[in-house]
Amino acid sequence: MNRFDLNLLVALNALLEEGSVTRAARRLNLSQPATSSALRRLREAFGDEILVANGKRMVPTPHALSLAPMVAEALGSMQALLASSTLFDPATSQRVFRIAASDYVITVAVVPLLRELAVTAPGIGVEMRSPNSGTTADLERGTVDLIISPEQFQSAGHPRDLLFEERHVILGCRDNPIFSAPITEDIYARVGHVVVEVSNTLSFVEEFVRTRGDRRRIEVVASSFTSVPWMLAGTNRVALVHERLAHAFVDKLPLAFAAPPFDIPPMREMVQYHRTRAQDEGLRWLRNALISQTTQDDIARSSASPPGA
Structure with a gap:
């Protein structure tokens, strides 16, 4: 420890994540020669190449890959140490x-x-x-x-x-006939639906609904939650949305919401x-x-x- 420059851990983390001396230098706000020098010192300290050329790219060695999680945790601990070294005053903090x-x-x-x-x-x-x-x-x-x-x-x-904790409700246009009577599962399944998939990942409620058995007619797939209310106004489509989100939009758009015809566990x-x-x-x-x-x-x-x- 007496001979090791702890700043090299920051350089090591950047080099492992970027896989490039040039990109790591840009991220560290250092020159490319300075970053190359840091890589040389890391190789000497660990007795390992750390990064090796593979075509036009540089890839971490097996030993470097084993170091990566330990380096990330060490940097996290150092950040926590610095963050806790002074009293935090939100009124004056620039954090x-x-x-x-x-x-x-x-x-x-x-x-x-x-x-x-x-x-x-x-x-x-x-x-x-x-x-x-x-x-x-x-x-x-x-x-x-x-x-x-x-x-x-x-x-x-x-x-x-x-x-x-969040509940889910059926949201739709205020003039949608679905809200004129109690919503049954058959009525719910027959209307057109808007659903959300973010980065090809199902949301909490979508995962639940599809696991229990899904008979809905899905007409629109949105990539964000806040876009859904805009897609419902002026249509007879509905969507299962977070209750807080429904409250946030019913004053902005001609929308209404009601409880779904089946129990959804709280999120x-x-x-x-x-x-x-x-x-x-x-x-x-x-x-x-x-x-x-x-x-x-x-x-x-x-x-x-x-x-x-």
């Missing part, structure tokens, strides 16, 4: 938080919080990212601070807090963070702020009459 969440979560949970932070924590920055198959790896690498997603889509290897929306960041005061503040905001919104909505229902 930028990176959150992976769907457009639905952004609409119903993050946007209301951002309005509050504009007043109470004006220096705080937030970078939103869409979840994908590599999001857990981003959490491991420390390039994402929080993942907000349904419980079953999260890794069991990191802690998480319950943000809220548990969780906030997940890296296990090494449990003592990060900034992340703890942000998690608590998100939970507090959604709790306040739930209380306000429950005390009001449900519009469009």
Whole structure:
């Protein structure tokens, strides 16, 4: 340790992820000779080539691949150490938080919080990212601070807090005849449906519906949750959507919603963070702020009459 420059771990992480000295140099904001020098020093320190040429690309050696998860965790621990080394004051902090969440979560949970932070924590920055198959790896690498997603889509290897529980409702145009009488399963199955698939991944409710047996006539497949209400207005199509999302749109569009004709288990929306960041005061503040905001919104909505229902 006395002879090893810990900054080389940052270079090693970039080299392994980019597979290119040129791209790693750009990411590290270093010159290509400086990055090549870092690779040479890493080869000497580990007694391994780390990256080897394969045609026009460079690929990690087996030993380098075995180092990758340990390097990511070490960098995460160092980031947590730096984050916890000073007291966190949201009123004066200039910190930028990176959150992976769907457009639905952004609409119903993050946007209301951002309005509050504009007043109470004006220096705080937030970078939103869409979840994908590599999001857990981003959490491991420390390039994402929080993942907000349904419980079953999260890794069991990191802690998480319950943000809220969500129900699903049938959303459609206010003039849709389906809302003129109780909705039966036969009526529900006969009408046209809009469903959501993000990156070829089924949503929580789609996975449930298709597992129980699906007789719907699917007419439109959308790539985002917030686009669905716009696709329903002026049509006789319906969609199974999050109740919070339905509430967010019934005042903006001529829509109504009703309970589905079968039971759907509540969806548990969780906030997940890296296990090494449990003592990060900034992340703890942000998690608590998100939970507090959604709790306040739930209380306000429950005390009001449900519009469009």
